[in-house]
Amino acid sequence: MSAVRVEVDQERCVGAGMCALTAPDVFTQDxxxxxxxxxxxAEAAGEHPLVKEAVRACPVGAVSLRTDG
Structure with missing residues (x-):
């Protein structure tokens, strides 16, 4: 079975913080x-109810879900 991971593209991130506001127990800001x-x-992202919303909330598309496998 494939695992779902959440990732933040550091090159694309502008620090809007929408992911951290949406799912603060998954994301933070450095x-x-x-x-x-x-x-x-990262590995538990597929099970977290707000991660998909955090992906949608990112204004620059820096947050994404990836399937391993």
Whole structure:
């Protein structure tokens, strides 16, 4: 079975923080204000109810879901 991971494209992120506001137990912002996935949360993304909403909320499309496998 394929796992679903969430990723933040650091080159695309502008630090809007919509992902962290939408799913704060999955995303955070680093010291420079750019979004990142909290440690250990990337692999559980497919099970989190707000991750798909966080993907949609990103104004620049920096947050995405990927299927491993």
């Amino acid at each position: 010291d420079d204000g750019f979004s990142e996935v909290l440690p250990g949360r």
